[in-house]
Amino acid sequence: MAFELPPLPYDYDALEPVISKETMTFHHDKHHAAYTAKLNEGVEKDASLAGKSIEDILANISSQPPLVRNNGGGYWNHDFFWKIMAPKGSTQPSGALKEAIDAYGGLDQLKEDFNTKGAGQFGSGWAWVIKTADGKLKVTSTPNQDNPLMDVVEDRGTPILGNDVWEHAYYLTYKNDRPGYLKAWWDIVNWDEAGKRFDAA
Ligand code: MN3
Numbered sequence: 001m002a003f004e005l006p007p008l009p010y011d012y013d014a015l016e017p018v019i020s021k022e023t024m025t026f027h028h029d030k031h032h033a034a035y036t037a038k039l040n041e042g043v044e045k046d047a048s049l050a051g052k053s054i055e056d057i058l059a060n061i062s063s064q065p066p067l068v069r070n071n072g073g074g075y076w077n078h079d080f081f082w083k084i085m086a087p088k089g090s091t092q093p094s095g096a097l098k099e100a101i102d103a104y105g106g107l108d109q110l111k112e113d114f115n116t117k118g119a120g121q122f123g124s125g126w127a128w129v130i131k132t133a134d135g136k137l138k139v140t141s142t143p144n145q146d147n148p149l150m151d152v153v154e155d156r157g158t159p160i161l162g163n164d165v166w167e168h169a170y171y172l173t174y175k176n177d178r179p180g181y182l183k184a185w186w187d188i189v190n191w192d193e194a195g196k197r198f199d200a201a
Contacts, residue, residue: 003043003054005036006079014087018188023172028082031168035074035145042068058149069152073145077126081164084197086190093191097160097198104137114161115182117141124166127182129194130157131201141165158201160194 008014008028013021042065043049049057049068054076061069093101101107110129117139118127125143132138132155140148140155148157163169163185170181 002040003036003075005033006082008082010087015085015188018088018184020173023170027168032074032078035071035078038067038071039075042071055149058147059151061150062152070145073147073150076149077145077147077162077164080159080162084161084190084193085188088187091189091191093195095195095199097191097195100137100198110137110139111186113139115179118163118165118182119179121165127163127165128159129161130155131160131198132157158197160198161189
């Protein structure tokens with residue numbers, strides 16, 4: 001059974017002006033579609049992967065070639081990314097996640113640390129907020145399409161938030177201003193979805 005490109009949970013222009021319709025269209029229809037197709041190529045080459053969930057594959061990614069690591073990561077990361085965004089200003093942190101953010105040092109501190117990680121990630125990659133095994137929030141980053149579910153990364157945990165800092169995620173609008181993109185992105189966080197993931201982790 002092949003992995004399928006999940007549809008966006010909103011219209012292509014739903015995240016404007018933070019992320020443009022043009023960026024969303026290329027990012028989903030071209031980039032995410034390509035990761036999905038190449039993941040399926042990798043799965044077809046390895047019978048032991050047949051029927052496995054993407055989460056199972058990622059948890060044992062150290063046994064996989066770069067084709068599966070890069071595209072399995074890209075497949076999962078973008079599905080997660082679409083879901084943890086929502087139209088500008090539509091949600092606010094609440095519940096147990098808000099309490100964890102307060103324990104972390106507050107939302108301003110979380111944003112500052114996340115933006116610093118995202119801006120400092122050399123080349124392409126992702127900035128993350130994860131829930132660690134002790135139930136706390138931690139800010140991390142990973143290169144390329146690696147993510148905190150993989151057994152090859154230093155900081156493992158359940159992703160609560162993640163931002164794509166590959167140039168394809170922002171260059172059409174922000175050009176080389178990655179920090180400006182990171183700052184604006186907080187306006188389109190889907191805090192309801194992030195809270196559900198925090199509760200379930
Ligand atoms: Mn991307």
